[in-house]
Amino acid sequence: MTDFIITSSSTTNTAVTCTNCNLDNLCIPKGLSHSEVAELGLLVNRNNIRQKGEVIYHAGSPFRGLIALRSGSAKLMSFDQTGNELLVDFILPGEILGFDGLSSQIHNCTAIALETLNYCYLPAHKIEQLAANSPALSYMLLQRSCNQFDSQVNKVMLSRRTAEERVACFILHISDRFQLRGYSEMEFRLSMSREEIGNHLGIAHETVSRIMHLFQARKLIQVKSKQLKIINKKELSNFYTT
Amino acid sequence: MTDFIITSSSTTNTAVTCTNCNLDNLCIPKGLSHSEVAELGLLVNRNNIRQKGEVIYHAGSPFRGLIALRSGSAKLMSFDQTGNELLVDFILPGEILGFDGLSSQIHNCTAIALETLNYCYLPAHKIEQLAANSPALSYMLLQRSCNQFDSQVNKVMLSRRTAEERVACFILHISDRFQLRGYSEMEFRLSMSREEIGNHLGIAHETVSRIMHLFQARKLIQVKSKQLKIINKKELSNFYTT
DNA sequence: CGACGCTTTGAGGAGATTCAAGACACGTGG
DNA sequence: CCACGTGTCTTGAATCTCCTCAAAGCGTCG
Numbered sequence A, B: 001m002t003d004f005i006i007t008s009s010s011t012t013n014t015a016v017t018c019t020n021c022n023l024d025n026l027c028i029p030k031g032l033s034h035s036e037v038a039e040l041g042l043l044v045n046r047n048n049i050r051q052k053g054e055v056i057y058h059a060g061s062p063f064r065g066l067i068a069l070r071s072g073s074a075k076l077m078s079f080d081q082t083g084n085e086l087l088v089d090f091i092l093p094g095e096i097l098g099f100d101g102l103s104s105q106i107h108n109c110t111a112i113a114l115e116t117l118n119y120c121y122l123p124a125h126k127i128e129q130l131a132a133n134s135p136a137l138s139y140m141l142l143q144r145s146c147n148q149f150d151s152q153v154n155k156v157m158l159s160r161r162t163a164e165e166r167v168a169c170f171i172l173h174i175s176d177r178f179q180l181r182g183y184s185e186m187e188f189r190l191s192m193s194r195e196e197i198g199n200h201l202g203i204a205h206e207t208v209s210r211i212m213h214l215f216q217a218r219k220l221i222q223v224k225s226k227q228l229k230i231i232n233k234k235e236l237s238n239f240y241t242t
Numbered sequence C: 001c002g003a004c005g006c007t008t009t010g011a012g013g014a015g016a017t018t019c020a021a022g023a024c025a026c027g028t029g030g
Numbered sequence D: 001c002c003a004c005g006t007g008t009c010t011t012g013a014a015t016c017t018c019c020t021c022a023a024a025g026c027g028t029c030g
Helices: A033-043 A125-135 A135-158 A163-180 A195-200 A203-216 A233-241 B034-043 B124-133 B133-159 B163-180 B194-199 B205-217 B233-242
Strands: A044-052 A053-057 A065-071 A074-079 A085-091 A109-113 A119-123 A187-188 A221-224 A227-230 B044-050 B055-057 B066-072 B074-079 B085-091 B108-111 B117-123 B187-190 B221-224 B228-231
Touching: A033 A135, A044 A085, A053 B055, A065 A125, A085 A195, A085 B124, A085 B133, A119 A125, A119 B233, A125 A135, A125 B194, A135 A163, A135 B124, A163 A187, A163 A195, A163 A203, A163 A227, A195 A203, A203 A221, A221 B034, B034 B117, B034 B124, B034 B133, B066 B124, B074 B205, B085 B194, B117 B124, B133 B163, B163 B187, B163 B194, B163 B205, B163 B228, B163 B233, B194 B205, B205 B221
Parallel strands: none
Antiparallel strands: A044 A119, A053 A109, A065 A119, A074 A085, A074 A109, A187 A227, A221 A227, B044 B117, B055 B108, B066 B117, B074 B085, B074 B108, B187 B228, B221 B228
16 A cells, blocks of 8 residues: 655755755745745755654754754644643644744744654754845745744634544645645545544544544544545535534 | 723823833834834834724734734634634733734734724834844744744643633733733733633633632632732642642 | 554543523613 | 613533543554
């Protein structure tokens, strides 16, 4: 069976810059001019690798820059004083990581690889430099950051819905993000465990499992461990729209 | 009894600019140089008034700029397709409103006055201009925006805790924000209803009421309708730290 | 092949919701 | 100034959703 782990096809290309990266319409370059992308390309630090379970940055460590995921996937975790942990978000290729450290210059969250991954990073001291040279780029960063705010608002809204609605929304959201990256939106492999999904959605992992199998019984999806196939996308979305 | 509605003492001063505003160390100017504050002052549109219940901006309307609250208080609401509403945040003087529209140029949220309020606003087309002239200022906006992200993460974390923990946290958080603005942190008047608190915390308004009176029975607070007095702040904070 | 971790499934229990009804506060008009 | 009406707040009882605890199945990797 095909493995749906996302891998950038250009990782084998040694001369990749932001200009010829295949994620350019998802990542920071999206919407920038040629010359701006070229300038960005000169400042970016490429080909950083992490294996499954390895930390990209720790909560409490100084902010060293923004990170753009090239391939693989990661999870963004937050911890409070009581040791309670929250899986803030799953990160897919083309998505930006690190905003949690920009405000105070200290990371509030910990980023951990869910599988082998490759990322680029834009050093902190170069962000201000960019802001000076390219207002459009700095405005774009601001937009990206605000976008994260919007998606957090959606997350809070979701936390008010029932467990079934949350799981339906999670499946559809992941599906959309796979599609945006050129992968099948109907059948894919989840790189995260039930435990991690549950943590992210605010429900017990047993509940995640129960509901996925309930959806299977209703012929909305087909699930076997980490492999997932959407059968009736429309009804699945009606599910949490109504 | 003193009314705890926050009012900027300088509203009667006709020549207020960012340079002599008494909220300068809470609002956008915080951390900026004299000349930067002066430049900001020239771009800002002042003395906009809204009465209780009036809308500052609507979800779906085009982004027209960032708003800094001078006096009074507001609530930031979000609505999903199903008509479900979420009270995203309460806004106090010195806080920035409008990030929800910066990413897509269309507001995702609706901002509504909780009482008579006064605000300044920085028009959208001037934000890019500012970014060009003052990298520090644009970087500051980015920081502010990321800060919002951090506080949303905290909000999601809070949504995992029990109802009692949420109410305790809400009281302490409001208390801290009053203190930061120079008002008593131990006794104040809530400008929002139980319904609005419940919506914000993700619990029924009956539960808010029950728990506040439970806290009163435990001699942690004293509550009478909208008037609130903190008796034992330490134990109240232990409450959700342990 | 065995051990470990992840997933599934079941039963009982706790916390919060919903519905309902009464108390209180505030503003309006007589 | 008081009576009235409306909206907010409080309190109670029944219900429900989801959690916790427990144990068994499945897969994977050394």
